[in-house]
Amino acid sequence: MKLDSMYQDVILDHYKNPHGRGLRNGDAEVHHVNPTCGDEITLRVRLDGDTIKDVSYEGQGCSISQASASVLNELLVGKELTEARRIQETFLELMQSKGKAEPDDAMEEVLEDAIAFAGVSKYPARVKCALLSWMAWKDATAQALGETAGGKTA
Amino acid sequence: MTQLPGLLDTEAIRKDFPILDRVVHDGQRLVYLDNAATSQKPRQVLDVLNDYYERSNANVHRGVHVLAEEATALYEGARDKVAAFINAPSRDEVIFTKNASESLNLVANMLGWADEPYRVDQDTEIVITEMEHHSNIVPWQLLSQRTGAKLKWFGLTDDGRLDLSEIEQIITEKTKVVSFVLVSNILGTVNPVEAIVRRAQDVGALVVIDASQAAPHMLLDVQALQADFVAFTGHKMCGPTGIGVLWGRQELLEDLPPFLGGGEMIETVSMHSSTYAPAPHKFEAGTPPIAQAVGLGAAVDYLTSIGMDNIARHEHALTHYAVGRLLEVPDLRIIGPTTAEERGATISFTLGDIHPHDVGQVLDEQGIAVRVGHHCARPVCLRYGIPATTRASFYLYSTPAEVDALVEGLEHVRNFFG
Numbered sequence: 179m180k181l182d183s184m185y186q187d188v189i190l191d192h193y194k195n196p197h198g199r200g201l202r203n204g205d206a207e208v209h210h211v212n213p214t215c216g217d218e219i220t221l222r223v224r225l226d227g228d229t230i231k232d233v234s235y236e237g238q239g240c241s242i243s244q245a246s247a248s249v250l251n252e253l254l255v256g257k258e259l260t261e262a263r264r265i266q267e268t269f270l271e272l273m274q275s276k277g278k279a280e281p282d283d284a285m286e287e288v289l290e291d292a293i294a295f296a297g298v299s300k301y302p303a304r305v306k307c308a309l310l311s312w313m314a315w316k317d318a319t320a321q322a323l324g325e326t327a328g329g330k331t332a
Numbered sequence: 333m334t335q336l337p338g339l340l341d342t343e344a345i346r347k348d349f350p351i352l353d354r355v356v357h358d359g360q361r362l363v364y365l366d367n368a369a370t371s372q373k374p375r376q377v378l379d380v381l382n383d384y385y386e387r388s389n390a391n392v393h394r395g396v397h398v399l400a401e402e403a404t405a406l407y408e409g410a411r412d413k414v415a416a417f418i419n420a421p422s423r424d425e426v427i428f429t430k431n432a433s434e435s436l437n438l439v440a441n442m443l444g445w446a447d448e449p450y451r452v453d454q455d456t457e458i459v460i461t462e463m464e465h466h467s468n469i470v471p472w473q474l475l476s477q478r479t480g481a482k483l484k485w486f487g488l489t490d491d492g493r494l495d496l497s498e499i500e501q502i503i504t505e506k507t508k509v510v511s512f513v514l515v516s517n518i519l520g521t522v523n524p525v526e527a528i529v530r531r532a533q534d535v536g537a538l539v540v541i542d543a544s545q546a547a548p549h550m551l552l553d554v555q556a557l558q559a560d561f562v563a564f565t566g567h568k569m570c571g572p573t574g575i576g577v578l579w580g581r582q583e584l585l586e587d588l589p590p591f592l593g594g595g596e597m598i599e600t601v602s603m604h605s606s607t608y609a610p611a612p613h614k615f616e617a618g619t620p621p622i623a624q625a626v627g628l629g630a631a632v633d634y635l636t637s638i639g640m641d642n643i644a645r646h647e648h649a650l651t652h653y654a655v656g657r658l659l660e661v662p663d664l665r666i667i668g669p670t671t672a673e674e675r676g677a678t679i680s681f682t683l684g685d686i687h688p689h690d691v692g693q694v695l696d697e698q699g700i701a702v703r704v705g706h707h708c709a710r711p712v713c714l715r716y717g718i719p720a721t722t723r724a725s726f727y728l729y730s731t732p733a734e735v736d737a738l739v740e741g742l743e744h745v746r747n748f749f750g
């Protein structure tokens with residue numbers, strides 16, 4: 179059934195047992211909403227030089243948006259910024275593939291659990307849910323690095 | 333099959349709606365329960381639209397040729413039909429717009445530019461309610477920001493009704509306009525028009541009613557409502573998209589200034605100034621949505637042939653059944669009245685902690701179309717402390733079997749996320 183391609187076990191596991199949920203200290207905080215469905219996330223990033231010390235978050239949303247934030251936390255905490263950006267860009271590419279990307283080994287190596295979201299990319303209404311936390315992370319990181327004025331929601 | 337007293341002959345009615353035979357997702361029969369967002373269109377409306385474009389298409393009010401005359405007669409004929417449908421005292425009180433949102437923005441702008449005694453300014457107040465659609469919130473917020481008028485709200489009770497207990501403090505001598513929804517698109521509540529109108533009239537405030545979710549489902553009589561303006565939208569009542577209505581009392585339409593300027597709405601134009609055509613044309617700048625108005629006329633004919641009272645009775649019986657069946661589903665909480673009294677056939681609910689987005693997705697897989705989210709009424713979600721709801725909304729072609737399909741679908745959702 180098609181549903182199982184969206185709701186992979188990995189996604190449901192992250193949804194039921196989220197990693198790193200809750201707000202902790204950070205260098206920058208952003209609040210992003212998905213205006214069409216009301217999903218919301220508040221996300222903080224803490225950096226130590228070029229290393230991501232922590233990504234903490236709190237929010238409301240569907241299984242896809244919540245699981246995605248959990249996977250993000252698991253993948254990005256402890257990584258160097260350049261590596262984290264590469265993961266974020268690869269995830270964005272996968273989500274914008276309209277279900278056509280054939281994730282190869284290289285992609286799988288970069289994305290680990292996040293590869294489970296490949297099936298979500300077939301559902302245009304849900305892609306935004308999957309990307310919510312990743313866009314928030316990108317925005318918060320830019321703010322933490324002093325690249326943007328901050329405070330913006332998207 | 334479940335038989336309920338008051339139901340329409342849906343087997344016959346459904347034959348008029350080709351889309352209801354659609355099969356989706358590899359063999360699932362479509363169960364369309366998103367009628368509050370937009371209704372489906374009967375063949376009678378589709379044929380009229382097609383016929384208009386194939387035989388009579390021309391611009392209106394500006395040609396002497398045969399097509400121009402036919403198009404004008406069809407467009408103005410649609411105005412007559414709509415006027416009769418809402419029991420308007422005069423056809424000239426029916427203004428065509430593109431949707432309810434434009435109708436409501438039009439009223440707000442007429443008042444924003446008006447002279448005394450209608451003028452809305454910093455010494456005056458505007459009253460709306462917490463259960464409004466964003467289309468009946470934002471135009472008033474804009475008016476309030478631009479004029480300095482104070483925006484006041486009626487709150488909601490725990491069971492999804494308007495809290496009118498402080499009506500005298502909320503609607504006061506300073507109130508210039510009270511605008512509220514007749515039937516809520518998220519809670520389903522039917523609001524007590526008379527109590528609000530009486531108080532508004534006592535203080536000399538104008539009354540605007542958003543009838544977007546009423547016009548499709550019940551007899552709408554603008555004289556009985558005693559409002560000053562009534563807005564609704566064609567696509568929720570079997571008509572095409574791109575056509576809405578603003579009904580307004582004649583004296584007001586004569587006194588109030590136009591909002592959009594352009595062709596069609598003028599009497600004479602010189603380089604210094606212009607004079608305006610009488611209402612309704614004064615408020616219909618530019619080429620109007622002609623085919624869409626004609627399609628709305630056909631929709632009104634269709635609904636009238638079935639009978640608005642019969643439609644209301646059908647939906648009431650179905651709502652009674654649906655509320656009962658939904659309350660049997662474990663962990664399901666209805667957001668809004670939990671009886672069928674003074675409520676329309678739109679039912680919002682939450683299902684345990686399963687997010688509505690996920691509920692909607694799993695239902696869709698079974699061919700069941702519902703709406704999920706905040707339904708353009710975010711203040712309602714905030715009021716009840718929920719991020720969003722799942723909403724099932726019925727219409728004249730909905731059946732008890734579709735209610736059963738929804739209830740079974742929800743069981744499936746619970747198992748999937750359980």
Ligand SMILES: Cc1ncc(COP(=O)(O)O)c(C=O)c1O
Pocket residue numbers: 368369431432433434465467468513515516517542544545565708
């Ligand atoms: C109560 C209510 N008011 C206004 C509207 C706006 O209608 P439209 O989007 O056609 O302008 C809607 C429909 O979404 C509605 O349900």
